[in-house]
Amino acid sequence: MSFKYWIKGSLTLTLVSALGLAAQQNSTPATTPPVSTAVQKQPPAQPQSEGERVFQQNCWRCHDAPEGFSPRISGTIVRHMRVRASLSQHDEQVLLKFFNP
Amino acid sequence: MQRPTLKIAPRASAHAIRCFLLALVVLPLAQYDSAQNTPLISGGGAFFTSTNGGNTNYYPITEPVLAAPLGQHILVESRASLLESFSPGGGSQPGYIHSHFIAESYLQGDFLALPRLTIVAGHYLIPFNTYNERLSPPWIGNFQDGPLISPLGLLQGGSGLGGMLRGNAFASNKHSISYAYFYSTRRNAEEFAAHRGTGGRASLYLPEQRLELGLSYDRLLQGTHENFYGAYLWWEPKDTGLRVRSEAARGHHAQGYWVEADYRLKAFGGFDSAIGRIEPVFRMQQTLRRDTIVSDGLPLVNTQRADFGLDYNFPHNIRILTSYARQFSSTGNRNVWETGIAYRFLFPAWKGK
Numbered sequence: 001m002s003f004k005y006w007i008k009g010s011l012t013l014t015l016v017s018a019l020g021l022a023a024q025q026n027s028t029p030a031t032t033p034p035v036s037t038a039v040q041k042q043p044p045a046q047p048q049s050e051g052e053r054v055f056q057q058n059c060w061r062c063h064d065a066p067e068g069f070s071p072r073i074s075g076t077i078v079r080h081m082r083v084r085a086s087l088s089q090h091d092e093q094v095l096l097k098f099f100n101p
Numbered sequence: 102m103q104r105p106t107l108k109i110a111p112r113a114s115a116h117a118i119r120c121f122l123l124a125l126v127v128l129p130l131a132q133y134d135s136a137q138n139t140p141l142i143s144g145g146g147a148f149f150t151s152t153n154g155g156n157t158n159y160y161p162i163t164e165p166v167l168a169a170p171l172g173q174h175i176l177v178e179s180r181a182s183l184l185e186s187f188s189p190g191g192g193s194q195p196g197y198i199h200s201h202f203i204a205e206s207y208l209q210g211d212f213l214a215l216p217r218l219t220i221v222a223g224h225y226l227i228p229f230n231t232y233n234e235r236l237s238p239p240w241i242g243n244f245q246d247g248p249l250i251s252p253l254g255l256l257q258g259g260s261g262l263g264g265m266l267r268g269n270a271f272a273s274n275k276h277s278i279s280y281a282y283f284y285s286t287r288r289n290a291e292e293f294a295a296h297r298g299t300g301g302r303a304s305l306y307l308p309e310q311r312l313e314l315g316l317s318y319d320r321l322l323q324g325t326h327e328n329f330y331g332a333y334l335w336w337e338p339k340d341t342g343l344r345v346r347s348e349a350a351r352g353h354h355a356q357g358y359w360v361e362a363d364y365r366l367k368a369f370g371g372f373d374s375a376i377g378r379i380e381p382v383f384r385m386q387q388t389l390r391r392d393t394i395v396s397d398g399l400p401l402v403n404t405q406r407a408d409f410g411l412d413y414n415f416p417h418n419i420r421i422l423t424s425y426a427r428q429f430s431s432t433g434n435r436n437v438w439e440t441g442i443a444y445r446f447l448f449p450a451w452k453g454k
Contacts, residue, residue, distance in 0.1 A: 057308050061337055061344075063241045066143075066447045067418050073449050075137030079176045080168045082213070084234065086279035086304075088269040089216035100137060 051098025054091045061085075074099040140169035140450040144180065145240030149422075149441035159187040159197075160441075162239055164206070169450070179208040180238075205292070207260055221265035221283075224293045228267065228281040228302045229254035229317045230331040230348045240445035243363050243382045244410055245422050250357040250388055252398030253350040254300070254319055254329035261285030262295035277306040287323055297322040300329070311337045317350075327353035342367040342377075355399040357388035363412075373416075382410035382424070404430040408437075418445040 059065060059081065069077065075096060082092040144165040151158050161184070168178040184202045209223035226234045232251045236242045237259075267281035282301035288294055300319020306312070317331035333348040342365030349358035361384040369376035387405045395401055410424035419442065426437040 053308075057306075057311065061311075061313070061335065062235045064414065066445060067416065069447050070139075070449050070453070072136055072139040072453050073141040073447075076139060076141045076168050076170050076176075077447075079138075079170050079211075079213075080141075080178060083176060083178075083211045083219055083221070083267070086267060086269045086281070088272050089213070091269070091272065096137070 049094075049098060051094040051096075054087070054095045055098055058085045058087060058091070058095075071100055138170045139453070140167065141447065142167055142450050143445075143447040145238060145443055145445045147239040147245070147441055147443035149239075149245045149439065151245070152436075152438040154435045154437075156189050156191075158189075159185075161185045164238060164240075166238075167450070174213045176211040176213070177209075178211065180206040182206055208293075215268075217270060218266065218268045221267060222263075224260050224262050224295065225265055225283070227255050227259060227261050227285075227300075227319065228265070228283060229300065229319055229329065230302070230333050230350060231315070231335070231346070232348065233259055236346075239441075240418075240420065240443050243361065243380070243412060243422070244384060244408055244424050245439050245441045248348065248359040248361075248384070249386050249399060249404060249406060250348070250350045250355075250359060253352045253355070253357070254317060254331050256285065256296040256298045256319065256321055257396075257398075258294060258296060260293075260295060261298065262288050262293050275307065275309060277308065279304045279306070283319075302331075304333075311339050325353070329353075342372065352391075352397050352399075354392050354394045354397055355388055355390045357386065357399065359384060359386035361385075363410075365414075378414040380412040380414060382408070382412060384408040384410070400430060402431045404428060418447075419443070420445075 055065075062085075078092050078096045078099065081087060081095070082089075087095070142165060144163070146163045147161070149160040149162065151160070163183045164180060165183075166178070166180045168176060170176050182202065182204045184204075186200045186202070187197045188200075190196055190198050205224065207224050207226050209221050209225045212220040212222070214220050226237075228234055232247055233255055237247060237251075239245065261283055263283065263285045265281060265283035268279070270278045270280050272278075280301065280303050282299075284299045285295050285297060287297040298319055298321045300317065302315055302317040304313055304315030313333075313335040315331075315333045317329075317333075319329050321327045321329075329350065329352050331348065331350040333346070335347070336345045337343065343362065344364075345360070345362045347358065347360040350356060361382065363380055363382040365372050366376050366379050371377050385407055387403075388399050389403050390399070390401070406426055406428040408424050408426040410422065412423070413421045415421070422439070422441045422443060424437075424439045426439075428435050428437060
């Protein structure tokens with residue numbers, strides 16, 4: 001790949017990164033995570049629980065959370081995400097606890 | 102449509118999803134030891150339209166996902182694609198031509214062998230870069246078509262047949278390292294088609310910076326043994342609605358990259374406000390041919406493309422995707438207009454007591 005194309009790509013990435021930083025500085029701290037209704041109905045512990053941290057760092061990376069789901073499938077969802085997102089067993093457990101406090 | 106799941110060789114019969122349906126019937130017979138481990142049915146349905154160079158195509162698509170835990174250490178999961186395609190006949194054929202595809206994308210068993218090791222067996226998605234495993238479902242991707250370079254590294258199909266080792270090698274509050282290694286055997290039959298190949302992916306995630314870097318490599322072990330190299334960088338600044346994703350890939354005959362950014366307007370009442378549900382999206386991508394041998398699904402000539410999208414996230418897991426793209430190449434520049442609506446579903450496989 002020629003050098004000038006990499007330069008163009010790098011400049012584009014830098015530009016969107018700068019926009020992100022600006023947005024980060026201008027926004028107010030999050031009080032409600034962009035998560036499902038099911039999760040939002042369970043107020044996160046203060047300070048942020050480990051499960052909530054795992055949720056925000058791993059799930060939202062790829063997709064918006066589904067808007068509510070039955071607690072009967074929470075274990076299945078977490079196991080599925082353990083495989084897909086390469087979560088450790090510990091992260092799987094705290095995430096399951098976050099879904100079912 | 103560039104989505105890899107649609108690029109799998111069309112199989113005009115229901116053979117490809119027989120196992121998916123069989124699993125759906127058999128799994129309720131298993132005993133489940135936890136009230137939280139009920140098998141689930143998830144997935145999405147979408148209706149997409151694409152106007153490319155003046156021709157409008159319509160794609161209703163459904164992609165159901167089945168996930169069923171067995172005992173404490175096993176998960177069986179599968180995804181299928183059911184696509185209808187309506188394309189203009191052109192020439193001597195007035196009206197629209199209709200065709201349909203049914204394809205199983207993956208059907209795999211996951212054995213949680215160790216806290217940091219999962220053994221996967223079956224027909225699985227190739228873990229090359231990120232698009233194939235993470236963004237290809239129509240209810241997740243910000244654009245209805247995938248990046249131009251998405252076929253690179255997918256061993257001419259997107260799925261492998263064999264085994265995979267994957268998991269989280271190390272995790273702390275400051276960094277996390279994940280890995281995946283696979284070996285796929287060759288299978289020419291209609292069901293579970295795959296090419297012989299091997300490869301893997303390693304990634305480093307920095308939770309404080311919300312930054313993820315990864316490297317991929319795989320090698321086709323049949324025909325001309327081709328190598329594929331990939332790298333990706335994802336960044337989601339904390340407490341913002343911004344996500345930046347990018348990938349680069351280099352194949353035997355072509356290479357390229359894409360950079361995508363999407364932003365949820367959180368500052369106007371949060372993500373669930375009317376304005377917060379608006380999601381502007383931008384993607385820049387480029388492909389470059391290394392020779393004139395075309396076997397990888399990428400454009401025949403060097404191509405640049407800029408996509409401008411505006412998505413809207415309705416309540417109840419409904420999403421509208423719209424985009425305009427301008428594509429530049431020596432064979433002619435063209436506009437690509439896309440609109441679509443996607444619905445995501447997620448529910449237990451059967452009714453609870």
